[in-house]
Amino acid sequence: MAVESLAGNVSETPATGQTVTLEVFRYRPEEETEPVYQAYEVPVHKDWVVLDALNHIKDHLDGTLSYRWSCRMGVCGSCGMMVNGDARLTCATFVESLLPGPIRVEPLENFPVVRDLVIEMTDFMEKLESVKPWIIRDEEKPLEDGEYLQTPAQLADFEQFSMCINCLLCYAACPVYGLEPGFTGPAVIALAQRYNLDSRDQGAGERNAVLDTDEGIWQCTLVGECSEVCPKDVDPAAAIQRYKVSSTLQWYRNLLMPWSSK
Amino acid sequence: MSANPQHTPYHPRWYRAPMPIFWWVRRWIHARFILRELTSIFVAGYALVYLLQLRALGMGPEAYGRFLELLQSPLSISLHGISLVFVMYHSITWFNLAPRALSLRLGGRRVPDKVIAGLNFAAWAGMSAALLWVTLTG
Numbered sequence: 170m171a172v173e174s175l176a177g178n179v180s181e182t183p184a185t186g187q188t189v190t191l192e193v194f195r196y197r198p199e200e201e202t203e204p205v206y207q208a209y210e211v212p213v214h215k216d217w218v219v220l221d222a223l224n225h226i227k228d229h230l231d232g233t234l235s236y237r238w239s240c241r242m243g244v245c246g247s248c249g250m251m252v253n254g255d256a257r258l259t260c261a262t263f264v265e266s267l268l269p270g271p272i273r274v275e276p277l278e279n280f281p282v283v284r285d286l287v288i289e290m291t292d293f294m295e296k297l298e299s300v301k302p303w304i305i306r307d308e309e310k311p312l313e314d315g316e317y318l319q320t321p322a323q324l325a326d327f328e329q330f331s332m333c334i335n336c337l338l339c340y341a342a343c344p345v346y347g348l349e350p351g352f353t354g355p356a357v358i359a360l361a362q363r364y365n366l367d368s369r370d371q372g373a374g375e376r377n378a379v380l381d382t383d384e385g386i387w388q389c390t391l392v393g394e395c396s397e398v399c400p401k402d403v404d405p406a407a408a409i410q411r412y413k414v415s416s417t418l419q420w421y422r423n424l425l426m427p428w429s430s431k
Numbered sequence: 432m433s434a435n436p437q438h439t440p441y442h443p444r445w446y447r448a449p450m451p452i453f454w455w456v457r458r459w460i461h462a463r464f465i466l467r468e469l470t471s472i473f474v475a476g477y478a479l480v481y482l483l484q485l486r487a488l489g490m491g492p493e494a495y496g497r498f499l500e501l502l503q504s505p506l507s508i509s510l511h512g513i514s515l516v517f518v519m520y521h522s523i524t525w526f527n528l529a530p531r532a533l534s535l536r537l538g539g540r541r542v543p544d545k546v547i548a549g550l551n552f553a554a555w556a557g558m559s560a561a562l563l564w565v566t567l568t569g
Contacts, residue, residue: 198444254458281445289445344461347450391528392464410532 246336305372
């Protein structure tokens, strides 16, 4: 009932009388070995986003279409797809901005496709875990000593990188990840930086073992597209370049003052 | 969810789109990136010319004269012209990227990207002017 009324609300936004064609990537492993494109004629409603158009297909035209979505407000990071070749959150991409169409909707690039618009993201989840995206302390202080305090300036050092919603648009936009699937990738490195730059964290050394390697930061050739597509302005490209700078400085420091290495 | 018997047999049959060799021609931003990577060949070529010039200088005035003559050939001049275009492109895109790698804080505030790029460009222009002055007056 709740779902029905939700769908009802969406289609009540004024229809413009126009229609637009959505060319949707279909891959049904039990039916085909190569993907095909299926065209759907969808009414244009004012304020509809591409996700609304997909929901219209799912509800009224073809219930077999598979895709991921959840919050519809750019927070959950589930609905990332390629829209006309660009990695976009479909909940934040207005149909009106793509008229007269056709609008091509494909699964995120550089990931295996499970079905239709649904991609396999285990690789990302494993890489994310490998950089220990949590606060690491050499020694936890006892509870009665209170919380770890932080100034607004210290928060500002990493706040931008904490905005990541793991939507994977940056991986779909990164040709390095497409060519070298072993590459740790933009979001994971940005999230590692989020903790490295946190004044409460002491785990930079542990993360370095994963990141200061060829498959970590050094495979990045600074295409910069990850930062362009990021819906949260995380700027992973900047995170990676700054990591390269600090890692290089550390290397020289160890070379010139071997006794000071921690 | 796992009660669906249909799911398991198909689970490994993921579709993996191959990455075409010319993946970078599809989008301008990628073509621009490959162009920037290609400029490094010209930067390296220019460095090589300098090394050869030093070598000729070490071999005496006669060898150096021959080298200078070689540099004045139409082929050499046109190659230098092409290299100049690529090296300029390399430098400009590089300085524009500098704010990505540099996060400076002054008085608790982040130095704006434009200032960081601008300082790089200013340093470049200053050094070029100094070099030009030394070359023309020296």
